Amino acid sequence: MGDVAVAFHELSFVPEGDEVVVGRVDADSYAVLPADGAALLREMTRGVPPERAARWYEDTYGEPVDIEEFLETLHELGFVRTSVAPEQAGTGRLPLRGLGRAVFSPLAWIGYAAVFALAVLAVVGDPALAPSPGHIFFTDSLLVVQLGITFGQLPLIFLHEAFHTLAGRRLGLHSRLGVSNRYLYIVFETRMNGLLSVPRAKRYLPFLAGMACDVVVFAILELVADATRQPDGDFSLIGRIALAFAYTVVMRFAWQFQLYMRTDLYYVFATALNCHDLHEASTALLRNRIWRLLGRTRRLVDEQQWTEHDRRVGRWYGPFIVLGVTVMLLIAVLGSVPVVVQYVQTAAHGMRQGPLHPAFWDGVLGLALVAIAFVLPACLARRKRRRPASVTTEEVS
Template sequence: MTIAALDATSRPSVGHLLVRKEDEDEFVLGNPETARFVVVPEAGARLIELLSAGHTVAEVADLMEQELGEPVDVVDFVEMLVEAGLLDEREAAGQTPAEGAEGAAEPGRKVKYWAVSKIPPWVVKPLFGKAAWTFYVGCLVATLVMFAADRSLLPSYEDAFVLTDIVLSLLITNVVVLGLAIVHEIWHAFAGAAAGVRSQLRLERRGIFLVLETDLTGLWALPPAKRYSPFLAGMAFDSFILFAAVAPRFAYSRGWLDLNPNVVRFLAMLVLSQVGKLAFQTMAYLRTDMYLVMATATGCKNLHQVTRLGLKRRIRKLTPQEQTILRDADAKDLQVARWYRLLYLAGIVWMGWFALNFLLPAVKVTLGWAGGVVIGAPIFSLYWWEGVLLVVLALLSLTAPLFIVLRNRLRARRAAAAFARVAA
């Protein structure tokens, strides 16, 4: 791509970019407003330092040549920053908004952050201090002890049905699960805010599962040790809710507490929900919270994609872009991918098994029962509407991930078209 207004006399506006040393010879360069981050060599960090000091492109090129003993294409570097979404064209050319064309390029558009992530750090920091994490871990340990002491507290698929009315039970379960999923993501956003990072909430897909996801891209501008709390915050909340649901049932089973049977069934449903969530987060191959923890601990930068492309090339030919990604992959990603691919393959097999043994049979039974009700019950009666609702819920659970795949592909095409317009 070429930016017409960018030349040797330009003074690119890069002072708002964050620069942090990642490894011995690598730096993370990012723009918190667009939530875009890239890894650059030490020379790239030095270029930003010189441009931030107010030097022109020509002056920076001369200084870098004196330091390195070879010429450096500063214009190409600045254009790369625009293509990566870290700068818009006006910032790259050093223009004020009045001097440049109206609007920024699509790749560098500013992010609309989730409102809950804008809370001042001092408000939410107590939720993620040493005392708080001791409490979260204590909740999980205590829950495991109660499970070991009374195996009847372990969840069963039957716990999803709080009432004898199937439709009402599914409605209650889905509403509660959705509500807890939102608070799970809010806890991620709170932890990000405590670390000074804002976030976005979005709907995504993990394999065959539809999930809510808090985008905390800005964490990559922080040292690795400061990323773990936001990554694990959702699981911390889930551990607390799980303890709060198991403890009363444990006391009830011991005769220490008298509970209404409906409350006991509701708590059992919460246990099923939270155990499922925590188990899901441990499935690193689905790029869950634990995947981010693992990638941070191993120092990987693009582990999932490198693993996927490494397996893909054994089956079919990669595109030129995919070949470039694999060729330029970080050594740590390639090293960890040797054993991570086993988890990846196991995950694919597990999802296939889950779909064949649980998802599809459940949808088949639900559609069969609901179809019989819709056909046999008087039209527009309460029983008929219950059948219609069950059909809708079954079809949504089956097709929702496909809609996310479609949405992401459309977004990718729009982004590619935006880059083409910039290049033109």
């Protein structure tokens, strides 16, 4: 059948230096091919039968190619169509694409910059507006603080992810925003399907859109706090709530700088370095380095599963993983620990009032919520780690 053309799904070809990222956008399946391999695939997608394409490759590059093995790889990637039914072109109008263009239009960026500039002027004029751990406690009730912060953040997190989604829709991608959970916590997730099908320069905005949203949200909250002051200059309840949420936005923004995790900035960093799986490659190389030092070579993983470029960058990127842990500890010490200390002190003060005082029960319930927030996820994680082992044991027996 080497003289019969092979039917392919619609594929994208994006040059990345000496390599080409080839992908099937509808299935979100991608492969990094050398330039000559991508050229061979292009010939076959144009209807050239495999045997003729192999001869073309040998004439062009001066060496033979194992076309059968190449086709087998393309089948495994899902690039080859297995059905004779015609493909849907998907040329229909993409929902929210117009909104994405408006949100990231030049006029919108001017507005965002103006809002941020006004917020900076307000903070410089009154340092009390500057983010502080004490802003979390917008009321004396720990129970109200805990519930307010927990549920009040959800719309802001949703907005962060929505900006990612709209940035993708602006490029014509079928990016999707979904709602999920991690143990007891509600999380929003953005899926950037097809992002690797666009040139690298266009990928930065979808990655950075969430952080841009955080900056604008922070600025708006600061301006609301400043604009709703009481006649004596103190912050109103609305202003204190705005400052509390502004602090949580700052903490989430700082969290993005932990490059050892797959944060928004990590993807920006990996894209700028033209790496396709920097996190896994650098982590594996670092672990291999440690195992070699300990003489435990049986634990080494095969480094050839990553591209040569990813391995080269990963060798010096590995220490950033260790540095990232240090950054995480600094964020915890400077941002989280002061909140926890004040929380416990307030709860202890209320509990000293005795069971007949409302502050006693507010402190008890507040501490109970904190205990649940820390202990229950840990228990669920431990149970989840044990579950695969128990299933495997039952199957073997």
